[in-house]
Amino acid sequence: MHVNSPPPPAIQPRAYHHRIAFWHRLRWNLIAYFVALTVLPIAVVIGITLVRTSAQSQRQIFNQLGSVAELKEDQITRWLDSSGTILRLIPTGNQERLLGLLADPAPDPPALAAVNRLLSDSRQAQAAFEEFFIYDPRGTVVASSDPVQIGKILVNQPYFAASLRAGVVQPPYYEIGSGDLAMFITHPLLDAGSGALVGVLGGRLDTSTLGQIMTNRTGLGDSGETYLVSLENNYLLTPSRFEAEGYLPNRAYHSQGIDRALRGETGAAAYPDYRDPPQTVLGVYRWIPELQVAMLAESEEALILAPLRQTNAFSLTIAIVAALLSAAIGLYKATRIAAPITTLTAVAEEVAAGDLSQRVGIKERNEIGVLAEVFNGMTTQLRQTQEGLEQRVAERTAELEHTVNQLQHALNVHDELRATIRSLDSPIVPVQEGILVMSLVGELDIDRSGTLIHALLERIADQHARFVVIDVTGVSAIDGPVAQTLVQIANMVKLLGAQAILVGMRPELCEAVIGLGIDLSNLITHADLQSGVTFAIAQHRSRRARTVAA
């Protein structure tokens, strides 16, 4: 019998298309590394350079402005000091004349003229003061280098009260009437003996000196200026660089620098200046206590930093161009490297999914090219192997089928043999007329017992047997069903009018039979075949005698 086994199931294609997250993709990673490697250093270097040069530039400018401011403050203090010295020189050697004039309520003209001449000569001998004058403790000007001033009463002038106590440097202020900037230094004249104040020597300073000092452009370049701001109403005491644009002295000016300096602070900062609209300046501000004014030294940031800004802009442009260029190159190169790998990956996925016809068309001259070649080779090999395998599987299957058929044939022969053996292994032998002997050998399965019973009953009927001796000595295994079968045999024999005689029972068989609780009334048992047959013969003879007798 040939068996047609069903064909082996086909290999199901699994999902081999892997999902790679965008940020894990080789191409983008390569691009990122390339760009970072080139752009990052450029950016860092440029950034640091710009910041440092800016900071340095600013520091430099502050230093310069600070030097200029310091220098000018020095000039101003020296001007004040030397002016004070000049003033105090006048009484030297002239004490008598001056004190005499002041002491006299009605000085004679010559004495007055002499003092006036002294004052005007002194005035001409120097350049710091515009006028020298002397006033009494009530404020009346008794003598002056300028005759117009004589007779004026200075009691309500800002410096008057303090000038009676000590020498005064009156900070600059704008006068009534002329609107001129006025500044005075005073020196008390004391009585030689008592030390009491007899009068005051005053000098009106030429304030244009201040203006000259402050408008001097040394160290300021094109975009800088220095100026003084008065504590009174934040007025300018020296000209602004932008005076022509309407930035006149007597109005209030405010800026961070001005306001801080007027609070007494000294420092440097970048801040919007006093103009409208304000421009950012780098400014150094100081408080000048001798003059009670603020000094500002400022440089317009946009102008002074212009060259630096240009350089920075240029560097930045170059850097950006370089960065873009490297980014572009990086992009190209990364793509070039990543592309074949991506292709290879895709094809590999296809192959893994079962399509072995795919080939990679990469012709690189590097490791990737080799990989592609090897991959193609592997795929080809794989395909060949697969095909070879399939063929061998077919061959083996054919062989197996053949073998199976052979086995089937052998099996059939075996069955026949078994049947034959079956038919051979349970002979029923008539030992005498009316007595049969059946020796059971081997196993006693259903098929066999069926055949046996059938054969036995036929022989009993056929031979008119009156006694059947069943020899179970050769029965290999006796269990419940076997015992049942034997009892059945005995019962069926009984039905036919014969008597079954069981011989060759072994001890274990007895246990099994009794254990079953089977009705054994139809069973006669004897120890062995000989005694059984002897009994059967005896019985038969006596029965036959009885029958004949009857």
Next chain:
Amino acid sequence: MKHRSTVGSRRLGLVLRLAAMLGLLAGCGASQTPGATTAPTQTSVQLSWFHTIEFVGFYEAIRQNYYKDANLDLRLDVGGFDSAGAYIDPVGQVVAGKADFGVAGADVILKARSEGQPVVALAAIYQRSPVALISLADKKIARPQDLIGKKIAVQPANSTVGIAYEALLTSQKIKHTDLDETERTDYDTVNALFDNQVDVLSGFITNDGMKAKQRSDAVNFILISDYGIDIYSNVIFTSEATIKDRPQLVEAFVKATVRGIQWAVDNPEKASTNVVDLYGQQMSPDIKSTQQPGLLASIPLLNPAGSRPGQMKDNLWEQAHQILLDQGIIKQPIDIKSAYTLAFVDKAYQP
């Protein structure tokens, strides 16, 4: 766990207490500031003359909303002459209750007090005297002594200029008989000077002086303030009753007004432009064109070196009092200290 909830609940308690306090404070604040809830206080000031930069402090305090910030609604009563041609007297107006505040010279205040009028000066507008004797430079009149023999246009004896002029002559020991004095008639222009009708014109540096300077740079000024005479030519005053009954009003008004003067001093161009914009049509061309230079010239008067706008000095009141006595404008000495108070202007400068 237990510890955390304790801290948390303590914190919550603190936050709630803080919120309650803030709520209370906000409520208190709202009821105290007369801002959004209470109506502004109506008040008024009687000016001593027609609108001019002399009163720039008031104009700027209005424009910069300093009165509004103090919850005041100020009415400016222009001075000058009424329909009958009589001079509008600020003292009379204030005493009669028609205005809360007024502007007048120190001489006017002292005279009024000597006549029993209960007015009190609060702050000075011009802290030095603006009175000047103006002449063309070629006349070479530089000192009071140079006035002798010259023709001078003088103002009435009991006017601010008149009193100052008299005080000068007295202190310089110049006799009227040495001078050729004539009464000034034209107060609008300085033509008399340039038409050679007079040698010297008496007036204010801030208007007459600027008018002269506009026409010619070659002018001489003899400033009264150079000769130790600084009678306040315009002070802000009020009645004793107002000070007693409404001190907060007085304080707020003085503070806002001195702030206005400070703003004008800080920004003279803008302030003078504002005056011209507001009142230019009421002014003659000469006056209009001298508003700005006038304000610039008055800056040393509005805020002299070492002082702040509005401040007054005791010795100047004493001096004014003495001058008035000397000139017989007041017959008996009066209690000067009751004629003015520095309290309100000092308070205006307290931080």
